Amino acid sequence: MSFLTDTAPRASFDVADEQPTLPQGAELASMVAAKLCHDFISPSGAVMSGLDLLDDPTAQDMRDDAMDLIRQSARKMISLVSFSRVAFGSSSSAERFSSTEIHNLLSGLTDGSRAQIDWRIPEMSLAKPHARALLNLAYLTHGALALGGTAIITARQEDNGLTLVGQAEGNRVRLKPEALMGLRGQSLSEGLNGQWIQPYWLWLTISEIGGRLDTIVEEQCISLLARLPNLVEI
Numbered sequence: 184m185s186f187l188t189d190t191a192p193r194a195s196f197d198v199a200d201e202q203p204t205l206p207q208g209a210e211l212a213s214m215v216a217a218k219l220c221h222d223f224i225s226p227s228g229a230v231m232s233g234l235d236l237l238d239d240p241t242a243q244d245m246r247d248d249a250m251d252l253i254r255q256s257a258r259k260m261i262s263l264v265s266f267s268r269v270a271f272g273s274s275s276s277a278e279r280f281s282s283t284e285i286h287n288l289l290s291g292l293t294d295g296s297r298a299q300i301d302w303r304i305p306e307m308s309l310a311k312p313h314a315r316a317l318l319n320l321a322y323l324t325h326g327a328l329a330l331g332g333t334a335i336i337t338a339r340q341e342d343n344g345l346t347l348v349g350q351a352e353g354n355r356v357r358l359k360p361e362a363l364m365g366l367r368g369q370s371l372s373e374g375l376n377g378q379w380i381q382p383y384w385l386w387l388t389i390s391e392i393g394g395r396l397d398t399i400v401e402e403q404c405i406s407l408l409a410r411l412p413n414l415v416e417i
Contacts, residue, residue: 205370205383214380215271221377222263229256262291270318271384280314282307282338289321298328298353301335312392313411317347319385320407323366324349327358327405344394344413351405358382358398358405366398366407385409 206214229252236242236249266288269280282304293300300321309317317338325334332353339346358366361374365382368390389396389409399406 205368214376215384218377218380219267219271222267223260226256226259226263229253230260262288266292266318266322269314270322270381271315278311280309280311282309282317285309285314285318285321288318289325292322293325296325297331298325298351299333300325301333303335303337305338307338307340312388313345316385316388316394316409316411319381319388320347320349320409323358323362323382323385324351324405324407326362327351327356328353329357330355332356342413345411347407347409347411349407352403354403356403356405358400363398363400366396368396 233249233253233256236245236252242249269285269288283306286302286304289300289302304317317336321334321336324336328334328351330353332351332355335348335350335352337348337350339348359374359378361371361376361378362382364371364374365379365384366386368383368386371379371383385407386396389411392412394409394411396410397408399408
């Protein structure tokens with residue numbers, strides 16, 4: 184099923200018409216920081232476990248395994264840092280990103296997972312907010328396929344702006360209730376902050392530049408549709 188047209192039936196979760204009480208300032212920053220710490224703790228802990236094995240005189244027969252663990256975990260940490268600088272931060276002095284750069288950042292985190300990414304975006308130059316929206320949208324689309332499937336990522340340039348589409352197709356595609364609330368721009372009433380904050384961050388990124396985010400939930404398919412102002416140079 185394709186939803187590049189607006190004719191498909193949808194269970195649609197749009198940007199909220201009435202703003203609920205949402206975290207701002209230090210509260211929002213603390214949620215993002217907690218999310219990042221949660222992501223970084225696993226590979227950093229694995230590096231320490233590998234170093235402990237190297238230092239253990241009774242485990243010298245596991246030296247090669249320890250080195251493999253350290254290398255893999257260090258690569259994961261570098262991929263996470265590179266991804267997070269664009270997805271959540273300002274990424275040093277960069278003001279524009281190519282779609283290929285965004286694809287590479289995404290691949291650094293998703294290669295080897297059960298779900299495949301079908302990247303159908305041509306080479307284009309993206310302003311920082313649009314790059315952040317695309318990276319988060321693509322990552323969350325892929326995240327709906329924990330048990331496998333295909334995340335199709337597309338974009339089309341129109342007279343009035345850029346439309347980004349993430350389409351997750353799989354037999355057991357799913358987004359947790361917290362994630363759906365975040366994608367609607369709703370405050371978290373119950374559930375885990377860590378499952379809510381990145382979807383909300385995507386909604387906030389799009390909302391603050393005057394865009395619109397829709398989430399379409401159907402059987403074996405979840406789609407994210409972002410309509411952004413025309414600030415992109417092709």
